[in-house]
Amino acid sequence: MSLRQRASVAKRSYLDGRRSRAERQRYERYRALELADASALLDAHFTTWSDPGHVNRTGFQKALEAAKAGPLTIIETGTSAWGTDSTRLWDGYVQRFGGELWSVDLSDAPSRRLAEQVCARTHLVVQDSVSFLTEFVAEHPERTVDICYLDSWDVDWADPDASMEHGLAEYRAVEPLLRSGSVLLIDDTPTAPTFVPPAHRGRAEDFQGRHGFLPGKGALVLAELRERPDVELIWEGYSVGLAFV
Numbered sequence: 270m271s272l273r274q275r276a277s278v279a280k281r282s283y284l285d286g287r288r289s290r291a292e293r294q295r296y297e298r299y300r301a302l303e304l305a306d307a308s309a310l311l312d313a314h315f316t317t318w319s320d321p322g323h324v325n326r327t328g329f330q331k332a333l334e335a336a337k338a339g340p341l342t343i344i345e346t347g348t349s350a351w352g353t354d355s356t357r358l359w360d361g362y363v364q365r366f367g368g369e370l371w372s373v374d375l376s377d378a379p380s381r382r383l384a385e386q387v388c389a390r391t392h393l394v395v396q397d398s399v400s401f402l403t404e405f406v407a408e409h410p411e412r413t414v415d416i417c418y419l420d421s422w423d424v425d426w427a428d429p430d431a432s433m434e435h436g437l438a439e440y441r442a443v444e445p446l447l448r449s450g451s452v453l454l455i456d457d458t459p460t461a462p463t464f465v466p467p468a469h470r471g472r473a474e475d476f477q478g479r480h481g482f483l484p485g486k487g488a489l490v491l492a493e494l495r496e497r498p499d500v501e502l503i504w505e506g507y508s509v510g511l512a513f514v
Contacts, residue, residue, distance in 0.1 A: 289382075296357075296386040300364065307333040310361050318354035325353045325456065328508035332454045333362070335503050335512045336415050340367030344405070344414050346398035346439055347421035347456075348374035350382045355418060356393075357386065364388040373401040374421065399435070402442035414446040420456040422486065426469035429476065429484035432457065437489040449499070451513040455487030458509040465507075485509075 299317045304310045311330055315321045341362065349355040349372075356379065359370045370387075373394040374380060380393035387393065394401055398421045422435040436455060447453060459465045460483065465473040476484045482492065487509055494500045494511060504510030 293385055299357075299361070300388075304361075304365055307362065307366070310358070310365065314354070314358045314361055318357050319352065323353055324507045328454055328456075328504050328506055328510055329353070329355070329358060331504040331510045332416055332418070332452045335452045335510070337450055338366075341415040342368055342412060343370045343416045343418070344402070344443065345370065345372040345418045345420065346374075346402070347419070348372040348376075348379040348383070348393060349420065350379040355420065356383055356391075359416075359418070360387045360391045363390040368415070371401075371405065373398050399438045399442050402439060406443065406445050409446070412446055413448045414443060414451055416452045416454065417443055417447060418454045418456075419487065419490075424457040424484060424486055426465075426472045426484065429488075432486050433484060433489050436486040437493070440487075440490045440493070447513050449513055452503070453490075453511045453513070454504075454508060455485075455490060455510075456508045458485035458487035458491065459483055459507055460485075460491070460505045460509060464505070 295317065299313065302313055304313055308330075311326065311333070315323060315326055343359045343363065345355060345359055350357070356372050359372070362368070363370045368390065370391040371394060372391065373396055375395070375397055377395045380395055383393060419436055419439050421439065422432045424432045440453070459473070462470055462474055462477070462483065465483065473483050482488055491509065499514055501512045501514050502509070503512045
């Protein structure tokens, strides 16, 4: 490695460390906030870590409103340290109001970033999400998942099948623990063309013309659940929310 390359690596390392320290300090200030309820948590989270007008905010609000108050068992596929920063949101909930969070991702990058920014009730897992969910159900057969958030395989609007099939596999793996009172929230699942990002709307509408439904991470899950009398659709936007009643 040349002197210039070593200097570049050292500079990147220094800047990464500086950003990490600043982020941890912001997390400590955020963690110390006294928040009365989930609504206050949402306000604080999206102001601190995301965007108060984020397209997914209402979906999270509906999920938390539909869930029982108090300690929650939360499972998230797709550990997130950017965008909606959902892992920090769920962590903020269990840290303040009780319960446990399991967040799983195939990549170790988000869990490495968040390792010093979550409470002891949050478990960051690096593993294939379907394998993790299958093992979790086998190890905790009597447990109820209060909120399940599926967000592990972003939709490729030009070739959405892999994301859709993975979303269905995740749902089928965790379904035994989704009981009355459970909430299922799935990202990247528009139910109307207006919810599809404009740059991808044409492809999505072409897909809908061929298959009778829009593509999306949870599109095949919706097909399984729409006619179930014990499942209520509680949110439709870029994400979709379902409550088990």
